[in-house]
Amino acid sequence: MKTIVITGATSGIGLEAARLLVRQGFNVLGVGRNIERCRQAEESIRSENPGASITYFAADLMHQREVVRIGSEIRTFLDEKCDGELHALINNAGCVRSWYMTTEEGYEQQFALNHLAGFLLTHLLLPALQKAHGRVIMTGSESHKGIRMHWDDLMLRRRYNPLTAYKQSKLCNILFAKCLNDRYGSSGIRAYVVDPGLVKTDIGNKETGGLVSLIWSLRKRHGVPPSVPAETYSFLCRQEPAPDGLYYHLCKEKDYSKEVTSENARWLFEISERLCGIENFMEVAE
Numbered sequence: 618m619k620t621i622v623i624t625g626a627t628s629g630i631g632l633e634a635a636r637l638l639v640r641q642g643f644n645v646l647g648v649g650r651n652i653e654r655c656r657q658a659e660e661s662i663r664s665e666n667p668g669a670s671i672t673y674f675a676a677d678l679m680h681q682r683e684v685v686r687i688g689s690e691i692r693t694f695l696d697e698k699c700d701g702e703l704h705a706l707i708n709n710a711g712c713v714r715s716w717y718m719t720t721e722e723g724y725e726q727q728f729a730l731n732h733l734a735g736f737l738l739t740h741l742l743l744p745a746l747q748k749a750h751g752r753v754i755m756t757g758s759e760s761h762k763g764i765r766m767h768w769d770d771l772m773l774r775r776r777y778n779p780l781t782a783y784k785q786s787k788l789c790n791i792l793f794a795k796c797l798n799d800r801y802g803s804s805g806i807r808a809y810v811v812d813p814g815l816v817k818t819d820i821g822n823k824e825t826g827g828l829v830s831l832i833w834s835l836r837k838r839h840g841v842p843p844s845v846p847a848e849t850y851s852f853l854c855r856q857e858p859a860p861d862g863l864y865y866h867l868c869k870e871k872d873y874s875k876e877v878t879s880e881n882a883r884w885l886f887e888i889s890e891r892l893c894g895i896e897n898f899m900e901v902a903e
């Protein structure tokens with residue numbers, strides 16, 4: 618049975634992707650931010666599929682010590698129960714913010730959760746992914762277009778605009794996926810970004826101000842249910858051989874921003890290594 622890790626698997630797109638992949642016979646390891654939400658999600662999946670192969674891990678991925686802790690727990694689980702192999706890692710957990718807010722490390726929260734958490738978790742699970750010639754899938758967004766990286770002020774400390782910070786974090790997702798393919802494609806790892814489209818979830822209603830929450834409540838009415846993008850994750854996990862593209866929407870390849878160059882991808886990768894205290898992405902400290 619192939620194993621898939623999904624972050625942000627307690628609501629919205631991640632929960633529906635977990636539900637679908639479990640139904641399709643994968644062994645799913647979901648990550649959620651607290652134990653109670655994980656318990657509810659697991660119960661909901663098991664209520665439809667009593668034999669489901671689903672296990673939840675709780676961690677607040679906003680903070681790097683928590684990513685490191687859960688990465689180590691998942692690695693132990695994979696070694697003990699899955700022959701040390703991971704077929705796919707879906708870096709999906711994400712947030713929207715209305716104000717400049719920082720993590721324990723002092724990083725802007727959208728940058729930290731939407732990009733750095735997935736970067737660090739991928740590093741920690743790389744040996745298991747390499748063993749299975751696995752896939753890394755990021756949840757990106759069409760909003761990555763029409764924006765460039767603010768290299769001189771990545772956290773936008775000087776002039777914070779929450780929407781710019783969100784869009785930039787989604788550009789990071791696709792730059793990271795590109796760099797993974799450039800560096801590790803030849804060793805069998807493939808990375809992808811899914812554009813889920815506009816999806817009816819509560820992302821804009823969590824820890825945001827009244828105005829952002831109101832705008833999102835109106836906007837999400839036009840969104841599709843999360844079961845729609847879930848199909849694209851399933852497509853990318855099931856397709857054999859692994860597809861060649863980078864950016865996918867509704868199970869089809871799609872054009873991405875011209876900012877997605879190998880040079881920008883390499884630059885972001887090197888900065889992210891420094892921000893996560895990683896000396897060599899290939900070598901995971903015990």
Ligand SMILES: NC(=O)c1ccc[n+]([C@@H]2O[C@H](COP(=O)([O-])OP(=O)(O)OC[C@H]3O[C@@H](n4cnc5c(N)ncnc54)[C@H](OP(=O)(O)O)[C@@H]3O)[C@@H](O)[C@H]2O)c1
Nearest residue numbers: 625627628629630650677678679710711758815816818820
């Ligand atoms: N909805 C859209 O239209 C849309 C469009 C483009 C891209 N996206 C992307 O889709 C992804 C999923 O978002 P969604 O729309 O499905 O929203 P969602 O329902 O709010 O799902 C976000 C997931 O991330 C988890 N999460 C939030 N903060 C976390 C933290 N600090 N540590 C660990 N997990 C955390 C949430 O946990 P809780 O259940 O506890 O809140 C939830 O499971 C995000 O990356 C988002 O940027 C969404």
